[in-house]
Amino acid sequence: MPQNPPDQRPADTKTPETNAYAYEPVLSAEVRAALSAGPPVVALESTIIAHGLPRPRNLSVARELEGIVRSAGAVPATVAVLDGRAHVGLDEDQLERIAGDPSVRKLGHRDLAPALAAGASGATTVSATAFLAARAGIGVFATGGLGGVHREWSENQDESADLRLLARTGITVVCAGVKSILDVPATLQRLETLGVGVVGYGTGHFPGFYLSSSGEPVDWTVHSPEEAVEVIRAKEALGGPAAALIVANPVAEQDQLDPALHDRVLAEALDACRERGISGQGVTPFLLDQLMRRTGGASLEANLAAVRGNVALAARIAVAAAVAR
């Protein structure tokens, strides 16, 4: 919501085409209608589309993920920034731009304000998507794997902004854990410190993104969308500071990447990243691309299987939450 009345915001004037303030996120007509009268809405991020998957397959995946949400009886809200406007819910042309335009940037939460002010276009990471989705009133969000603490944290302090943003945002995120390129135990430790709830979906182990299990235990398990909704309701009833709930949903064992291949190829990819001196926002897309190349595309299939499963589960949770109200 705007913090100042319009007359105190000289830089933010109503644009004639949408009759909304320029820096206010634009909700698609379908998402706006769904948020006021149902059906339930599931937010989807766009960095995975623009920077996590190869073109042109990324566009068909983006459409497929929206289709999975619809067939479960919910409305997809893919989030992105286009020409300095934050959008919650994209039309076909907008989805094509995110998937096809290589100049689309990668925007974390902190990048949103500069991107809007500059009139830039970018895909939103988990941190930016969760922020915009929660601000729009969306309660459930799906992605592949969260960002987290990188393996060489003691040297470069690279920790995804996803973690801190989720620690301050009351949204349910369905994901296959955190990316296995990360230091998973350290990331779980950070989530504990930050007060972000984690429940395994049908498992007592934290998923390993490309792998069904990271080998790390989780303290709590739910077995159905309805059980996940009970956790959400209890969390809402308790009140207190906002924080996300992570529903950690493993990729099916038959769809996971071969664990031995994963470990070998990841070690090579981490070496390549170090040798080329890649840092900052480039690290995650580089490592995902390296894994894809070095596994002959097998990591891509495992990633896609994980994302599809997460989107389907997020939609079932959103539908179950709507029924429970």
Ligand code: PSU
């Ligand atoms: N899940 C995937 N592929 C991805 C991502 C998630 O299956 O590419 C993206 C998300 O947008 C997440 C980002 O926020 O990777 C993490 O990037 P970084 O480590 O730079 O914060």
Ligand code: MN
């Ligand atoms: Mn990083």
